Amino acid sequence: xxxxxxxxxxxxxxxxxxCKWMSAVFHGSHAGSEKLICHIDSSTVIGQPVSSPDSRHVxxxxxxxxxxxxxxxxxxxxxxxxxxxxxxxFSPDSHRVAYVAWVGExxxxxxxxxxxxxxxxxRSLIFSPDSRRIAYAARVGKQWLVIxxxxxxxxxxxxxxxxxAFSPDSSRVAYLARAGEHWVAxxxxxxxxxxxxxRGLIFSPDSLHVxxxANIEGKGVLLVDGKKLASYDGISSHTIGDMNVxxxxxxxxxAYGAQINDKWxxxxxxxxxxxxxxxxxxxxxxxxxxxAYAAKTDDKWAAVAKAQEGKxxxxxxxxAFSPDxxxxxxxxxxxxxxxxxxxxxxxxAYASIVEADAIKQVHGCQDDVCWDAFYLDKPFQFSPDSQRVAYVAxxxxxxxxxSEKWSAxxxxxxxxxxxxxGGLIFSPDSRHVxxxAGAGARQFVVVDGNExxxxxxxVKGTKCVFDSANELHYLAKQNTSSDGKSYDIVLxxxxxx
Numbered sequence: 001x002x003x004x005x006x007x008x009x010x011x012x013x014x015x016x017x018x019c020k021w022m023s024a025v026f027h028g029s030h031a032g033s034e035k036l037i038c039h040i041d042s043s044t045v046i047g048q049p050v051s052s053p054d055s056r057h058v059x060x061x062x063x064x065x066x067x068x069x070x071x072x073x074x075x076x077x078x079x080x081x082x083x084x085x086x087x088x089x090f091s092p093d094s095h096r097v098a099y100v101a102w103v104g105e106x107x108x109x110x111x112x113x114x115x116x117x118x119x120x121x122x123r124s125l126i127f128s129p130d131s132r133r134i135a136y137a138a139r140v141g142k143q144w145l146v147i148x149x150x151x152x153x154x155x156x157x158x159x160x161x162x163x164x165a166f167s168p169d170s171s172r173v174a175y176l177a178r179a180g181e182h183w184v185a186x187x188x189x190x191x192x193x194x195x196x197x198x199r200g201l202i203f204s205p206d207s208l209h210v211x212x213x214a215n216i217e218g219k220g221v222l223l224v225d226g227k228k229l230a231s232y233d234g235i236s237s238h239t240i241g242d243m244n245v246x247x248x249x250x251x252x253x254x255a256y257g258a259q260i261n262d263k264w265x266x267x268x269x270x271x272x273x274x275x276x277x278x279x280x281x282x283x284x285x286x287x288x289x290x291x292a293y294a295a296k297t298d299d300k301w302a303a304v305a306k307a308q309e310g311k312x313x314x315x316x317x318x319x320a321f322s323p324d325x326x327x328x329x330x331x332x333x334x335x336x337x338x339x340x341x342x343x344x345x346x347x348x349a350y351a352s353i354v355e356a357d358a359i360k361q362v363h364g365c366q367d368d369v370c371w372d373a374f375y376l377d378k379p380f381q382f383s384p385d386s387q388r389v390a391y392v393a394x395x396x397x398x399x400x401x402x403s404e405k406w407s408a409x410x411x412x413x414x415x416x417x418x419x420x421x422g423g424l425i426f427s428p429d430s431r432h433v434x435x436x437a438g439a440g441a442r443q444f445v446v447v448d449g450n451e452x453x454x455x456x457x458x459v460k461g462t463k464c465v466f467d468s469a470n471e472l473h474y475l476a477k478q479n480t481s482s483d484g485k486s487y488d489i490v491l492x493x494x495x496x497x
Contacts (some may be wrong), residue, residue, distance in 0.1 A: 069084060082102035095131065099114075100125065108122065132170065156178060161186065199212065221235075408446070422463075432448055444471075452492075
């Protein structure tokens with residue numbers, strides 16, 4: 001009866017939809033639909049199509065002739081002499097696309113199909129968090145300047161490529177620039193104090209403050225809103241995202257690793273703790289009341305939380321608090337094995353547990369299948385209710401071996417091994433776990449251990465997105481020729497029965 005009802009509902013949907021086509025999909029206990037997004041002839045595509053953040057749209061670059069053009073969901077934009085394929089950028093809300101194009105010897109930024117002013121070079125293209133604004137760095141001759149919403153700011157010798165940032169509320173822009181021998185932080189178009197070096201620029205979560213670390217007369221100096229807050233022999237860059245300073249989620253607290261003589265300590269709101277040989281990653285709890293970090297004594301590392309040190313290991317990876325702030329999890333290496341430690345209790349030892357920035361390097365390409373479409377926002381995931389933990393582990397003895405298998409470990413139990421796994425996510429009600437998996441040349445989504453329909457690939461950057469507690473979607477490829485040179489990209493919407 002459930003299947004009949006699902007078919008009836010899908011028939012109604014097919015009647016109402018205006019898309020090119022939609023087909024019903026049934027596989028095991030899963031029901032869903034496939035909506036055609038676009039058809040692709042790979043002989044004219046440069047690079048791989050990429051998914052929008054919401055996994056509903058696709059952008060790719062075509063070269064049907066001497067010119068190149070960007071296509072979004074099958075709609076072609078204006079052709080150009082050349083397009084920087086890696087510059088394609090979706091806005092956070094997935095509704096806008098920007099990229100860098102060449103007209104003759106000049107480069108220009110194209111946003112929503114509209115051209116900005118041409119420059120000698122353009123890069124570091126970013127949208128604001130609310131998707132309404134855009135900023136990038138451009139070169140005129142030997143000097144660089146930042147363009148914000150089409151308006152040019154003061155030119156400099158260098159703009160630090162990764163420093164350009166919008167504030168969380170999208171109202172402010174900041175970056176690090178060098179003029180002559182000195183660096184300055186530029187915030188809302190105004191320069192800060194010149195220094196020998198500057199790094200780690202970050203806005204506070206409430207967007208009211210800007211912090212960064214400067215090298216002044218051989219000291220690591222913390223500046224907030226251009227004012228000196230503290231000076232040390234060094235300030236660590238081992239916080240999340242290589243930021244030197246970490247703000248609490250509410251913006252009321254600040255933490256960082258500081259060096260005094262040859263020892264390191266964590267400073268929280270101006271007060272330092274115990275000294276160690278080195279300080280690793282720092283993390284605030286969601287309520288901002290706790291800080292956890294990795295600390296080194298002699299040749300061993302330990303996780304420190306509530307001023308208490310955990311068991312010593314050869315190395316400690318990323319740490320994270322559960323959404324309710326009551327639980328702490330981290331990766332730890334002991335010899336040739338890695339374990340996930342949850343609430344101080346070790347899980348099973350594995351050859352490797354996947355880090356977000358390692359998944360492409362580990363998987364690489366095998367049998368013409370590239371796994372760089374797979375990724376993890378974190379090497380492990382808590383469920384929204386904080387009760388469950390899932391992660392991806394290598395099933396085998398060797399750390400680096402592409403032919404090894406990977407398994408999702410959910411609540412301490414291994415699921416089926418695959419050639420690649422990524423995009424692990426819990427449903428909003430914490431009941432379901434979904435991820436992308438691959439076996440040979442086929443890729444598919446696994447929900448609660450049950451495999452969905454197999455496809456010829458998933459779109460680069462796509463992920464499983466839960467639309468409700470029992471509904472999710474993602475973007476997949478279906479070959480339309482035996483040689484795989486032409487294929488459809490479809491939006492797969494799936495219901496968990």
